[in-house]
Ligand SMILES: Nc1nc2c(ncn2[C@@H]2O[C@H](COP(=O)(O)OP(=O)(O)OP(=O)(O)O)[C@@H](O)[C@H]2O)c(=O)[nH]1
């Protein structure tokens with residue numbers, strides 16, 4: 001209740017202030033005109049949430065910078081005829097460093113009538129206003145949205161909007177986008193957008209340079225020559241490339257000459273001198289409009305009590321207990337220890353761990369009245385505590401995705417719901433499992449024999465099992481329904497769904513950028529930096545999506561390395577789920593070995609690429625967002641959209657793959673290909689030739705390939721028992737093997753055909769080589 005009241009108070013506070021801000025100045029909405037509305041601003045400030053509210057269209061919202069890497073367009077219907085709204089990737093400067101920043105800047109340079117809605121994180125006004133100065137120089141009309149007003153108030157800060165409005169002479173509104181607060185004002189203020197009254201004097205030499213360059217440009221683009229001149233003096237390479245189409249070479253050389261002339265007067269690069277001038281202007285403005293108002297918000301006492309005196313002691317006890325159990329497991333392999341002593345040691349370790357951390361947090365956080373989210377945020381960045389926390393998170397994800405999603409759910413869907421066309425599935429029990437008592441309570445038995453079985457029965461009413469049509473759809477090796485559709489829905493769908501739910505929580509809490517800080521040093525060794533953790537972890541969800549996200553990386557070298565490593569050594573959730581369940585069902589040791597081999601390949605190839613490719617890794621500069629309690633509604637919506645996208649991509653490819661296989665089998669092509677593949681598959685990798693089928697399917701989707709190989713090895717094994725070494729070799733090869741077809745197309749789109757084919761030409765033989773070597777090593781055991 002108190003939380004609700006707090007929010008309501010904040011909402012009212014904002015609403016009252018809004019009225020004071022915009023007063024009676026609403027413009028006639030019908031006169032909005034035909035302009036377009038571009039949402040721009042720093043990364044992670046809530047642009048995409050606002051875009052969703054304006055257009056009703058969902059674009060991914062997450063708590064890390066760089067969520068949006070592509071422009072999204074939608075229509076706001078509040079004005080007559082509707083206006084186009086454009087969501088852009090976040091940018092910290094309009095002189096772009098990365099590809100996604102360039103996308104945002106280019107939107108501003110496009111030639112049409114537009115209003116800019118600049119979204120600013122209200123508690124981080126400085127960073128936002130630095131961009132406002134650049135938009136002002138461009139001469140574009142802008143409306144400022146001070147979003148995250150709730151977090152500003154939580155931190156005991158305030159911004160005098162009226163004063164800021166008077167200084168800048170533009171409309172400014174406050175919003176709490178996640179609670180839909182302040183939107184009425186936003187809609188009404190859009191037509192009032194105007195060019196901010198900012199003119200920074202960059203000093204005699206730079207100003208002279210600006211007017212000299214301005215004369216050459218001579219109203220070349222839709223934005224002011226002054227803004228373009230400043231960008232060119234700041235050595236904006238992407239703009240220079242753009243201007244090559246519009247200006248003769250001699251003019252560009254003249255501009256470079258002017259830049260050199262001006263640079264002679266300064267010891268620091270011109271871009272730096274210009275940003276310092278802007279910073280001074282913004283700092284003096286902020287001093288005039290920000291005040292400390294009241295004290296920082298605290299978590300409610302009840303929640304604090306539960307967290308500090310129940311959750312922390314319990315969790316740390318369990319960690320200590322589990323760690324000691326693992327140690328005892330290792331010790332009891334060599335030494336005899338009595339059960340009583342073992343239990344006493346485990347309980348003591350749990351108790352000590354619990355006491356230590358509870359006291360530590362009590363002293364440092366409880367007494368200083370930190371909010372729970374702040375405490376969690378600090379633990380995730382703690383030099384020591386962050387590592388056990390990472391292990392706990394991975395363990396939970398494994399339990400959730402690996403055991404529950406790809407174990408229990410896949411088993412249920414595949415065997416009980418879809419089943420086989422040939423044999424009934426015997427139905428299933430409707431029951432609940434009581435975790436701590438480890439008891440199952442059965443309500444009733446449901447006689448459902450499986451979708452495929454019913455379809456099979458129906459089909460047999462009109463044709464025999466030997467009929468080609470029946471085989472095409474229902475044969476057990478390559479039937480479009482029995483295999484293609486069933487694998488896609490019963491196996492891939494639950495695995496991907498459960499992974500994206502877990503991933504969504506990590507994204508929305510703000511854990512991922514913190515993970516970036518942890519791995520930064522390690523990633524530098526493979527030519528990347530901590531920022532690359534975002535595409536790499538996203539790759540575990542879907543490599544295709546992740547390859548698009550490599551745009552957030554700063555240099556071409558980083559983007560190429562990340563794309564290569566994603567294609568080579570980051571299995572997507574569907575594939576990983578399949579592999580975890582098949583290897584895990586044989587032995588945990590084999591799954592651990594698989595994990596180590598793939599990680600070692602990732603680091604080995606990354607390390608070599610970092611040496612071979614020219615260029616140094618860039619610095620890890622990334623805003624670490626506040627730790628937030630994820631909003632479940634956003635996680636569910638996001639997962640829905642992602643799974644939907646994934647299934648649209650996967651199902652047709654699964655069905656196509658199955659069809660190719662069916663036709664190839666019938667025409668005898670498969671046995672021909674198997675014969676050709678015999679030297680590699682049979683002699684070099686030591687696998688049954690029938691696994692060739694899996695590798696062919698791997699071209700379409702690697703997860704499908706993995707399932708198929710597993711089934712073949714099961715069929716071919718002595719007494720249907722799989723040889724674990726063969727399974728390990730084949731799964732390592734199919735993981736490293738060329739990326740799935742969708743990922744390959746995105747690689748071509750993002751990195752160009754030449755780079756994509758070079759990567760392909762490396763990955764294919766390399767994966768087989770690793771598999772062959774692994775087979776030789778495994779012979780030693
Ligand atoms: N507390 C609070 N959180 C907000 C508010 N607006 C957005 N958020 C959260 O801020 C995070 C970033 O939101 P996005 O809409 O993805 O931000 P963006 O500006 O599009 O980010 P990029 O695409 O990375 O540039 C999400 O976790 C949102 O839930 C707000 O007003 N208050």
Ligand SMILES: [Mg+2]
Pocket residue numbers: 047048049060061067068088089090
């Ligand atoms: Mg966004």
